[in-house]
Amino acid sequence: MLRIAQLTLDVRDIEVMTAFWSAALGYRVERDDDGNAMLLPPDDAPLGTQHVWLQASAAPKAGKNRAHPDLTADDPAAEVERLIALGARPADVGQRGDEPYVVLADPEGNEFCVLTGWRDPALRAT
Numbered sequence: 001m002l003r004i005a006q007l008t009l010d011v012r013d014i015e016v017m018t019a020f021w022s023a024a025l026g027y028r029v030e031r032d033d034d035g036n037a038m039l040l041p042p043d044d045a046p047l048g049t050q051h052v053w054l055q056a057s058a059a060p061k062a063g064k065n066r067a068h069p070d071l072t073a074d075d076p077a078a079e080v081e082r083l084i085a086l087g088a089r090p091a092d093v094g095q096r097g098d099e100p101y102v103v104l105a106d107p108e109g110n111e112f113c114v115l116t117g118w119r120d121p122a123l124r125a126t
Helices: 014-025 076-086
Strands: 006-011 028-031 037-040 051-056 101-105 111-115
Touching: 006 014, 014 028, 014 037, 014 051, 014 076, 076 101, 076 111
Parallel strands: 006 051
Antiparallel strands: 028 037, 037 051, 101 111
16 A cells, blocks of 8 residues: 655745745654655654655746645644745635635745635545
8 A cells, every 4th residue: 555655845945935834834854865855744743744845956946836835734724824924925726716725826936725624524534
């Protein structure tokens, strides 16, 4: 059986993206010798919590991400505000406006969602 071990993001500015994602997730940073960064969950995170690997890429992001993280929060609206204050911005990927999530983009334009209806049993069943 396979399991997803980590989320990897190709980024152009390791410093900016490390600062954004470590603050957004509350993760600690471990630098690799090649300048890449591993973001590790807090020690008290549940077993199996995803790591995030930020690897340098010279290529700019082009188009909508084919895969993206979906994030949950106890207070999604407050988290959306906090993420925007950290440098995220609202992103339009074709939403209708009634989705149970808010789409944001990180400082380099990588889309991600903050789920607003995650606790809704109907959402979990879909």
